[in-house]
Amino acid sequence: MTSHGIPRSSTTPRTPQALEADLLKIEAYNTLVSQVQALKSTNTYSQSSLSTTSTLLEKNPEFNTIWNFRRRIILHLLSSSPSPENDKLALLSSELQFLIPLLKNFPKCYWIWNYRLFILQTSSAHLPLPISLKLWKSEMKLVEKMLSSDSRNFHGWGYRRYIVQNIESLRNIIKKETGGKEGGNGEGGEEESLVEQEFAYTTAMYGKNLSNFSAWHNRSKLIPRLLLERGATVEERRTFLDGELGEMQTAVYTDPYDQSIQLYNHWLLLSSCSPSPPSSSQPDLVFPLTNSQKFETLRRTLEWMRELLDEEPECRLLLEEMIFVGGLLRQLGDNEVEEIDREGVRQDMKGWLEKLLEVDPMRGGRWREMHERL
Incomplete structure (x- = not known):
């Protein structure tokens, strides 16, 4: 019998005694x-x-x-x-x-x-909430052990988010019931929110392994709430963005072929430099930039990406991201940002697409179609 073209064979012959032992186990199990x-x-x-x-x-x-x-x-x-x-x-x-x-x-x-x-x-339904809260909080130790052995286990990260959500919810309920304390167990005065703690945890985890996509993903989910709870002003939000983009420049230089880093950098730029104005259903942007500030952010990003491309001319992920940044710049040109040379950006994008046709022929149809559209 074969599986995927590989013949299956027993590495050790099965003795009658071994077969008898297995039959006894099966009988006991049944x-x-x-x-x-x-x-x-x-x-x-x-x-x-x-x-x-x-x-x-x-x-x-x-x-x-x-x-x-x-x-x-x-x-x-x-x-x-x-x-x-x-x-x-x-x-x-x-x-x-x-x-x-x-x-x-x-x-x-x-x-x-x-x-x-x-x-x-x-436990939340059958025990006093302060006691149940202790069980939920002790679960964090299990999650940390699990992620320390497999830091990129997205099941583990999802489980951690669920545990954190329930801890915060219980703390909030207890605070309302006790007038600001978690209860008479010596743990009063703790904040309901764990967003600062979890944000620091993502920093520590990607510091150990830049390829930790789950850590970057969790970070992107925490940032809007983090800035909101900090009461960050417009200027503080822009300063925060500059810090994150600076981290990304260092990370991408470290490993431009890592998709996890490129995806997080992509999210930062899309969240901050999208040319679309805020809609009525989303009036508050995470990173509120003017069109001129968006242009400057994208210009700086494209500048260091060009330098990196000179060192890594065949990096597909970098070429794709440069095309994405160029597309944002060209759309900003429609929003009356005079400094943008839209024709120059278009020619650059065509050159990057031609390079992609060389280094990534498997997706050649996609790159040719984008080239024709330009």
């Missing part, structure tokens, strides 16, 4: 599945049922219907009797602990992550 299915069909929601599902899920965490059965067991145990607060906390904490070894062995199993979120959400 017996365990039958036991759990019987408990499920009779709606037996007990600690014993919970333990039995644990044994099965440790063997097969992809068994989604068993995770659903486990959910019902947990909800029943929490609500069937007026359990003391500490007992509920112990139950939910033990569930979070049970999942740790499973996540280590099966880090990309959706059902485990979904169930973990269910436990955290359940």
